Amino acid sequence: MVSGDTFTLADILAIANIHPFYACNVKYPPDADTIRMARERASEDTAELDLKSQPALWRSTLYSTINRLMEDTNPENGFRHGVYTSITGGGSGSRPILFLTDVQENRRARVDFGRFLRRMGLLSNSEWVVTTHTSGELYRSLDLTSECFENAGASVLAAGHIMSPAEVVQLMVIYHATVLSGESSQIVAIVYYISTMPPEERTRFKLDKIIYTSEGLTPSQRSHIYEVLGNIKIYSILGSAEAGPYAVSCPRLIGSHWATASYEDFVFDTRMTRIEILPLSFSEYDSFCKPVADGELGIVAQTSLTRLRNPLVRYITGDVGLLHSLPEDTRAVIHEQDWKYLRVLRLQGRDRRFSFEWDSNYLEFSGLKALMNGPQSGVVLWQAILDKMEPSLEGSIELRVLRSNQSSDAMSEKDLIHRIEIFFHVCPPNRHRFKLVFLEDDRMFKRSTTGRKIVQFVNNYN
Numbered sequence: 001m002v003s004g005d006t007f008t009l010a011d012i013l014a015i016a017n018i019h020p021f022y023a024c025n026v027k028y029p030p031d032a033d034t035i036r037m038a039r040e041r042a043s044e045d046t047a048e049l050d051l052k053s054q055p056a057l058w059r060s061t062l063y064s065t066i067n068r069l070m071e072d073t074n075p076e077n078g079f080r081h082g083v084y085t086s087i088t089g090g091g092s093g094s095r096p097i098l099f100l101t102d103v104q105e106n107r108r109a110r111v112d113f114g115r116f117l118r119r120m121g122l123l124s125n126s127e128w129v130v131t132t133h134t135s136g137e138l139y140r141s142l143d144l145t146s147e148c149f150e151n152a153g154a155s156v157l158a159a160g161h162i163m164s165p166a167e168v169v170q171l172m173v174i175y176h177a178t179v180l181s182g183e184s185s186q187i188v189a190i191v192y193y194i195s196t197m198p199p200e201e202r203t204r205f206k207l208d209k210i211i212y213t214s215e216g217l218t219p220s221q222r223s224h225i226y227e228v229l230g231n232i233k234i235y236s237i238l239g240s241a242e243a244g245p246y247a248v249s250c251p252r253l254i255g256s257h258w259a260t261a262s263y264e265d266f267v268f269d270t271r272m273t274r275i276e277i278l279p280l281s282f283s284e285y286d287s288f289c290k291p292v293a294d295g296e297l298g299i300v301a302q303t304s305l306t307r308l309r310n311p312l313v314r315y316i317t318g319d320v321g322l323l324h325s326l327p328e329d330t331r332a333v334i335h336e337q338d339w340k341y342l343r344v345l346r347l348q349g350r351d352r353r354f355s356f357e358w359d360s361n362y363l364e365f366s367g368l369k370a371l372m373n374g375p376q377s378g379v380v381l382w383q384a385i386l387d388k389m390e391p392s393l394e395g396s397i398e399l400r401v402l403r404s405n406q407s408s409d410a411m412s413e414k415d416l417i418h419r420i421e422i423f424f425h426v427c428p429p430n431r432h433r434f435k436l437v438f439l440e441d442d443r444m445f446k447r448s449t450t451g452r453k454i455v456q457f458v459n460n461y462n
Helices: 009-016 032-044 059-071 103-119 141-151 165-175 184-195 219-229 328-332 365-373 413-423
Strands: 083-087 098-102 128-131 155-158 179-183 209-213 233-240 244-249 264-269 273-278 298-304 315-325 342-350 355-358 361-364 379-388 395-403 434-439 457-459
Touching: 009 032, 009 298, 059 098, 059 315, 083 103, 098 103, 103 141, 103 244, 128 141, 128 165, 141 155, 141 179, 141 233, 141 244, 165 184, 179 184, 184 209, 184 219, 184 395, 233 264, 244 298, 264 273, 273 315, 355 379, 361 365, 365 379, 365 413, 395 413, 413 434
Parallel strands: 128 155, 128 179, 179 209, 209 233, 379 457, 395 434
Antiparallel strands: 083 098, 233 244, 244 264, 264 342, 273 298, 298 315, 315 342, 355 361, 379 395
């Protein structure tokens, strides 16, 4: 059961109606007294609730409002009071993008999600977890995963992202850890390191589970993990800065088809989050839309029932997927009181109109285009190529750039490199997977097979 600290849909919609995320005539988010009175009125209202009557919340609208509120240091601006700051993956660039959550709401949501992890069978109180998630430079994934795992009953070793694969393996040996957690790119790097170890050294530790986050593992990466670690359980957690963690991928609930599939199934609890699938034709110029039928592919819109002070209603996540019911045979492993509230979100990937993933970040096309096409860049042609390194299968990205030699106003090559590395958040742990190539002509760009046009984004990763 979820705790009594999640909010009703009536609560969420009542606050959304008086919040600047949704009401352009409202200057600041409501204070505690205003929230309390709005909830009381909502509890007395017998009108039927209809999410379809609410406008969709697009990322550009959300973060333009957040940036305005962040700039306003007026003491009356409650948006800046008592908040948990979390950087969004799409925020790589000169100015990090933060989503702010009420501190107490955030802690209660982690308790609920930790209990959800335990009920879904991902963790128990006898397990020790080594987590290599990122911390620092405004990233909070290490404290998020650690706290959720602890709320599930597990014991956690917070390795962080600075430790080398050899040091992470040594931790597993010393403390007899049986679960490894990290962003998918980190998991792949550590497993590759293990594959290079002598067989006798591999017997010094025993991993039972992997719990990864961020971009999905490809079938080849999964196969490599099984080849190296044997019959290990592979789980995944889905979440975001805006909504927090809210779904899990678990073989005992969704079967083993995902091992070779191009999609990933996630189980979520409708008492913590609502998911709608909107038509693929829905665009940022639209506000209202009816969801498509179950089983039909579309754009994912999320309403969180754990965010009240800064509510998230029909937020367009940037993912493409579909909804379906939990298989009937899962009744045998799920408590009946939970089963009726569980649904499956099948994610097919990102909506390529808006962003792409690399190194656990959602990188916005609009931001990359603004950087590369700006008059000061001096760039005339560019191309981003996602791929996998050999033999480690780690995700890599190559940026090919052709600059004009005629522009006198363009920034120096050194300054451009600096700005590009900031945008892609290049740092010591991922630098070997990032490549920036300055070309002398256009012959080295990859082109479409039909019109022979230079393709700005090439995905060889999947």
